Amino acid sequence: MRYRYSTEENGALVKKALVYTQDEHGINFADVDSEALGIVQRLKGAGYDTYIVGGAVRDLILGKKPKDFDIVSEASPARIKKIFRNSRIIGRRFRLVHVYFGPRIFEVSTFRSLRDGPTSNTFGTIEEDVLRRDFTMNALFYDPGQQIVVDYVGGMKDIRQKLVRPIIPLQTIFMDDPVRMIRAVKYAAITGFSLPLTLKWKIKKQSPLLDDISPSRRTEEIFKIIHSPCVARVVAALDSMGLYQYLQPCAARLMREQTGFRERYLRSMAALNKEDFKGLSGEALGALINDYLEDVTDWEQGIAENYKTTFAAARTFLLPMNSPRFELGHAVRRFFAAHGITIKKSHLMERPPPARENAEARSDAAEPRKQRRRRRRRKGKDGLGDSG
Numbered sequence: 360m361r362y363r364y365s366t367e368e369n370g371a372l373v374k375k376a377l378v379y380t381q382d383e384h385g386i387n388f389a390d391v392d393s394e395a396l397g398i399v400q401r402l403k404g405a406g407y408d409t410y411i412v413g414g415a416v417r418d419l420i421l422g423k424k425p426k427d428f429d430i431v432s433e434a435s436p437a438r439i440k441k442i443f444r445n446s447r448i449i450g451r452r453f454r455l456v457h458v459y460f461g462p463r464i465f466e467v468s469t470f471r472s473l474r475d476g477p478t479s480n481t482f483g484t485i486e487e488d489v490l491r492r493d494f495t496m497n498a499l500f501y502d503p504g505q506q507i508v509v510d511y512v513g514g515m516k517d518i519r520q521k522l523v524r525p526i527i528p529l530q531t532i533f534m535d536d537p538v539r540m541i542r543a544v545k546y547a548a549i550t551g552f553s554l555p556l557t558l559k560w561k562i563k564k565q566s567p568l569l570d571d572i573s574p575s576r577r578t579e580e581i582f583k584i585i586h587s588p589c590v591a592r593v594v595a596a597l598d599s600m601g602l603y604q605y606l607q608p609c610a611a612r613l614m615r616e617q618t619g620f621r622e623r624y625l626r627s628m629a630a631l632n633k634e635d636f637k638g639l640s641g642e643a644l645g646a647l648i649n650d651y652l653e654d655v656t657d658w659e660q661g662i663a664e665n666y667k668t669t670f671a672a673a674r675t676f677l678l679p680m681n682s683p684r685f686e687l688g689h690a691v692r693r694f695f696a697a698h699g700i701t702i703k704k705s706h707l708m709e710r711p712p713p714a715r716e717n718a719e720a721r722s723d724a725a726e727p728r729k730q731r732r733r734r735r736r737r738k739g740k741d742g743l744g745d746s747g
Contacts, residue, residue, distance in 0.1 A: 363509060365486065375486060379515060381506040386419045391503050394460045398443070398467065399503055405442055407434035410484065410500035416508065417496045420518055421550065430467045431488065431500070439467050459644035486511065493532070493539050494546060495524045521552045529561050537568035541580055541602055548596040549589050562600060569605035574679045581606050581680055584642045591629035607647065609676045624651045641689025644682060648673045652694050666691065666702050 360383060363376040381388075395411060402409040409432040415425040432439065435447045439456040446458040446467075455468040471491055472483025486502065492498040495514035501507075508515065517524045523546055525532050525539075533540055540562045547554050554562075584593050584606075596602040604611035614621040627646040630636065636643075656669050670691050674682065692702045 361507075376509050376511040377515065379508040379510065384420055384508040384515065385422075386416075386501065386506070387422070387458060388503065388506060388510070390424045392421055392425075392428050394463065395430060395465055396503050398430055398458055398465055401442055402427045402430075402432050402434055402439070402467075403504060405434070405438075407432050407438070409434070410485075410502055412475070412500050413492075413497050416501045417503065417514075417518065417550070420499070420508070420515070428465060430465060431470060431485075432467060433470055433485070433645070435469055435482065439469075444702040485509075490526060492526055493542060495526055496546070496550070496552070498526055507624070511652075521550070523547045523550075523554050523558065525558060527634070529557060533561065533565045533568060538576060538580060540566060540569065541597065544596050544600050544602060545584065545587070545593050548593040549587060559600070561673075562602070566601055566605070567604065574681045575677055577606055578681045579726055581647075582643075585628075585631060585646060588632060590631045590646075593626050595625055607677070607680070609678070610647070610651070613651070614666045620650060620654075639689075639693075641686055641691075641693050644686050645690040645693050648676055649694055651676050651696075652691075656694075658698075662700065662702065666695065704721070 361378040361380070362374050363378055364372045365375045365670055367373055380588055391411070395415075399409050399411060405614045409430060411428055413429040418425040427576045434442070436454045436456050439458075440448050443456070443458045445460065446456050448454050448456055452473065453468075455466060457641050458465045467481050470485050470488040472487045474481050474483070489498050489500075489511040492512075493516045495512045497514075498510075498512050499514045499674055500509040500511075502509070512526050513524075523543055525543070527535065543554060543558065543562065546552065584590060584597075587593060594603060597606070598614060600610060603614075611622060614624060615687065627650055631642045631646050652669055652673060655672050660668060670688065671692055673687060677687075695702050
């Protein structure tokens with residue numbers, strides 16, 4: 360094991376971080392995404408200290424192959440954009456860069472400072488950046504070129520002890536950002552790590568802070584959950600900690616009141632992690648609504664009216680989530696398709712005729728076609744069809 364030092368104002372060297380070699384951290388280099396590796400190499404080649412960071416490093420250490428790779432660098436967003444033509448700067452307060460490789464997106468951020476506290480939106484150093492991250496296991500920096508892991512906060516030790524430990528003091532971590540409560544429980548469920556009793560107590564005490572979170576942020580967290588590994592385990596853990604009610608209050612209430620619904624709902628969540636899950640549009644969102652729709656859909660209605668009623672019920676059930684209309688539409692149509700009913704665009708566009716016209720249409724339908732045409736011709740000749 361090596362150490363990383365920094366120099367104090369008086370010139371003294373101070374040990375700042377532990378540096379783990381490949382033999383010590385055990386990351387399989389073959390599991391590192393080649394495009395993420397290329398981004399790191401190009402930024403380092405341009406003279407900027409750059410690392411893979413966050414959940415990807417945690418998963419690599421645990422022997423898992425990450426789906427997403429986040430990258431952090433000392434390069435400013437403008438410099439990153441200049442180096443990668445296939446990129447776009449996003450964000451209003453704190454700007455970061457999305458680098459595109461076909462449909463894949465890699466998020467590259469710049470080190471943040473602590474000048475304005477843990478939620479600072481100003482650029483800084485790696486030593487400052489690590490202290491504004493949420494939990495130690497997500498605050499490890501991996502240099503794939505040297506194959507080293509740099510650890511400023513004891514994250515490697517916590518991973519080995521299977522512990523979710525916050526970096527920011529408990530007095531402020533959830534006051535600064537209540538969503539961290541959801542993430543703490545989610546990380547514990549995904550990794551099988553434990554939450555310290557003090558952290559559990561703080562979450563239960565401060566969970567009402569989640570009431571003030573915007574619908575857009577709740578929507579973002581829900582989508583992260585339903586696209587994560589161990590979805591059912593995450594939902595069950597959030598529900599047991601009293602947090603799921605802030606993401607999906609209707610579902611949480613039904614899980615409390617109906618044992619059967621809880622079992623069906625968690626079974627639908629578990630199906631999202633099966634090999635036959637294709638990730639088609641509306642498929643993941645459907646897991647949130649299908650069990651509820653089975654209980655409330657009125658199959659006696661006409662197709663068009665039934666679709667509209669069911670769509671409205673699904674949207675209300677998902678509140679306060681801002682479900683994208685296009686995605687929700689796909690989810691509801693998939694629900695109908697599972698019952699052998701294909702929803703066509705013509706069904707969605709049609710309007711029910713006025714009562715009188717509807718009665719005439721039913722009467723017409725009962726007549727033979729030739730007789731119906733003769734009656735209509737006589738009606739035209741007699742002038743009965745004029746409005747006067």
